[in-house]
Amino acid sequence: MRQIREITESLGNLAQRIHTADADRKGPIYGALGITIIYEHATRASTVRSRPLSLFVSEGGVDH
Numbered sequence: 001m002r003q004i005r006e007i008t009e010s011l012g013n014l015a016q017r018i019h020t021a022d023a024d025r026k027g028p029i030y031g032a033l034g035i036t037i038i039y040e041h042a043t044r045a046s047t048v049r050s051r052p053l054s055l056f057v058s059e060g061g062v063d064h
Contacts, residue, residue: 018029030037034051 018026021029036049036051038047038049040046
């Protein structure tokens with residue numbers, strides 16, 4: 001449990017960082033997180049898909 005808390009604290013508020021990032025920097029961030037967003041202009045709908053990296057926690061931290 002301590003390791004999960006440490007990892008979470010070290011990441012900070014990731015959602016806030018993404019929200020405030022410049023538009024041209026969001027693509028690589030979403031790509032690194034495995035997130036794909038498709039916007040359909042005609043229906044004004046977005047489809048969001050996530051393909052998270054498989055991560056595991058080891059004694060030394062997070063590995064993928």
